[in-house]
Amino acid sequence: MLQVTIDNHTIEVPEGTTILQAARMIGGSIVPPAMCYFSKLKGTGGKCRTCLVRVAKSSEKDARPMPKLVASCSTPVQHGMVVENTTSQEVLDTRKSIVEFLLINHPLDCPVCDQAGECDLQNLSYEHGLENTRYEEGRREFPQVDIGENIKLHMNRCILCYRCVYAVNQLTNGRVHGVLYRGDASEISTFIQNSIDNEFSGNVIDVCPVGALTDRTFRFRSRVWFTKPMDAHRDCKTCSGKAVVWMTGNDISRVTARKDQFNEVEEFICNECRFDHKNTTDWVIEGPRKIDKTSVISANHYEKIKQAAIINPVKKIIEKQAEK
Amino acid sequence: MTLTNRSKVVSNKKFSFWEMIYLPAIFKGMAITISHLFRKKTTVCYPEVNRPFSEVYRGLHVLKLDDQGRERCTACGLCAVACPAEAITMVAAERKPGEEKLFREEKYAKVYEINMLRCIFCGYCEDACPKEAIFLTNRTVPSDYERDGFIYGKDKLVETLDKRVDVSKRQTASVLEFKKDKHHKHNQ
Numbered sequence: 231m232l233q234v235t236i237d238n239h240t241i242e243v244p245e246g247t248t249i250l251q252a253a254r255m256i257g258g259s260i261v262p263p264a265m266c267y268f269s270k271l272k273g274t275g276g277k278c279r280t281c282l283v284r285v286a287k288s289s290e291k292d293a294r295p296m297p298k299l300v301a302s303c304s305t306p307v308q309h310g311m312v313v314e315n316t317t318s319q320e321v322l323d324t325r326k327s328i329v330e331f332l333l334i335n336h337p338l339d340c341p342v343c344d345q346a347g348e349c350d351l352q353n354l355s356y357e358h359g360l361e362n363t364r365y366e367e368g369r370r371e372f373p374q375v376d377i378g379e380n381i382k383l384h385m386n387r388c389i390l391c392y393r394c395v396y397a398v399n400q401l402t403n404g405r406v407h408g409v410l411y412r413g414d415a416s417e418i419s420t421f422i423q424n425s426i427d428n429e430f431s432g433n434v435i436d437v438c439p440v441g442a443l444t445d446r447t448f449r450f451r452s453r454v455w456f457t458k459p460m461d462a463h464r465d466c467k468t469c470s471g472k473a474v475v476w477m478t479g480n481d482i483s484r485v486t487a488r489k490d491q492f493n494e495v496e497e498f499i500c501n502e503c504r505f506d507h508k509n510t511t512d513w514v515i516e517g518p519r520k521i522d523k524t525s526v527i528s529a530n531h532y533e534k535i536k537q538a539a540i541i542n543p544v545k546k547i548i549e550k551q552a553e554k
Numbered sequence: 555m556t557l558t559n560r561s562k563v564v565s566n567k568k569f570s571f572w573e574m575i576y577l578p579a580i581f582k583g584m585a586i587t588i589s590h591l592f593r594k595k596t597t598v599c600y601p602e603v604n605r606p607f608s609e610v611y612r613g614l615h616v617l618k619l620d621d622q623g624r625e626r627c628t629a630c631g632l633c634a635v636a637c638p639a640e641a642i643t644m645v646a647a648e649r650k651p652g653e654e655k656l657f658r659e660e661k662y663a664k665v666y667e668i669n670m671l672r673c674i675f676c677g678y679c680e681d682a683c684p685k686e687a688i689f690l691t692n693r694t695v696p697s698d699y700e701r702d703g704f705i706y707g708k709d710k711l712v713e714t715l716d717k718r719v720d721v722s723k724r725q726t727a728s729v730l731e732f733k734k735d736k737h738h739k740h741n742q
Contacts, residue, residue, distance in 0.1 A: 339659075340630070340684075341628045341630030341632070341659070341661075341684050341685060342628055342630070342659050342660060342661045346630070449648065450629075450646045450647060450648050450661050451646070452646070453630070453631035453635075453646075455631070455635055456631060456634070456635075526635065529635055530635065530640065
């Protein structure tokens with residue numbers, strides 16, 4: 231076991247753990263944000279640079295700090311390592327610049343985009359971004375592409391995290407899409423407008439951190455914060471059938487996989503569950519999905535609090551007063 | 555026992571002759587009443603006369619068109635989520651080819667309704683709007699006999715090309731300064 235200290239929190243982790251994974255084990259606000267790293271997909275990470283951290287002490291044997299900031303998603307932990315994330319001003323300043331870089335080519339069409347409200351880049355720039363843009367040149371512009379019947383590709387919004395490429399490579403047989411061209415001109419594409427029609431290809435929508443790949447069956451149907459997420463499952467031969475259905479009134483407007491606190495898919499679901507079953511009779515609804523209180527999705531949705539949770543603290547205060 | 559020092563002792567003293575005939579008191583009272591007739595009136599004869607409204611009065615909403623006559627609203631739903639009275643509902647739709655002259659963005663509001671009975675005219679929708687599409691104006695919502703009449707759809711909210719609603723006075727100097735910055739896409 232290796233001992234690592236991240237923002238003054240010390241934890242023991244098995245060998246081969248990266249700094250980001252160790253930080254996620256500690257949890258809370260010290261976890262570096264990640265746009266391209268996806269723990270369920272092999273080979274992801276190291277592209278977006280939002281997870282850069284400062285290593286103040288390399289290891290027990292070598293007490294020197296690392297010369298440059300390192301990408302926490304791809305740097306393995308060493309014994310006695312001391313890492314600074316939110317405690318280092320250098321890291322925060324760099325993150326601000328990186329968000330600015332990511333937004334250079336990202337159009338600010340959040341009012342139109344279906345991902346708004348559950349977008350990683352939106353959250354990231356809300357927390358770390360600048361209010362204004364200093365960039366004067368034009369942004370990259372591409373026509374919109376329908377990849378198959380159910381997926382829409384807005385290449386304008388893509389931040390080239392490669393998550394979708396890894397997802398399709400690893401979840402399905404046969405590679406059908408990838409990143410074409412180089413540098414500024416690079417874009418996600420299928421070979422000569424091929425459609426992606428594997429059984430699990432719909433998961434590219436869920437792994438996409440921005441609104442580059444969106445669900446065509448949900449296109450402009452509703453904003454995500456007007457729909458109510460419910461945990462639901464169904465018998466499915468190809469996948470686990472565990473999903474989240476997003477309800478508008480009593481209708482299902484879309485189906486997504488269940489995502490954890492780091493916005494990563496818990497279990498990938500098949501296209502049949504995602505696109506073809508939009509009747510409430512197809513699903514067994516388990517109950518409302520827990521959504522982070524700070525998310526816009528939980529705005530105007532109220533939860534019942536158990537009475538004991540309100541009354542007991544009040545009772546305690548009254549008893550304390552009576553004792554005095 | 556006195557509770558406060560403001561109490562007065564009531565006396566039952568007998569009225570004098572002048573007080574007995576009441577006439578001086580009546581004249582005194584009438585003088586006050588008549589003097590009010592010559593004062594400036596505090597009411598106006600509505601609806602013949604309208605009071606001047608402040609330019610930034612928060613009354614009936616308008617959905618603005620841009621200078622090319624396209625609808626600015628893109629049905630982003632921020633006004634509805636900002637609305638404390640939950641008065642705003644909308645249904646979005648995708649713009650079809652050939653409708654570029656009608657709608658600014660690829661998404662537009664097919665249905666946009668404000669329930670004027672729910673609305674508290676707080677102006678949060680105006681604040682939340684990222685497209686400068688909705689503004690409150692210095693017009694009032696007329697009364698109606700039916701509740702249905704207070705649900706204002708796009709037919710009543712969207713301004714018409716021949717009757718544009720001027721909202722420039724509502725925008726503060728800092729807003730106008732911000733709008734000059736062409737780096738922001740929505741200012742173009």
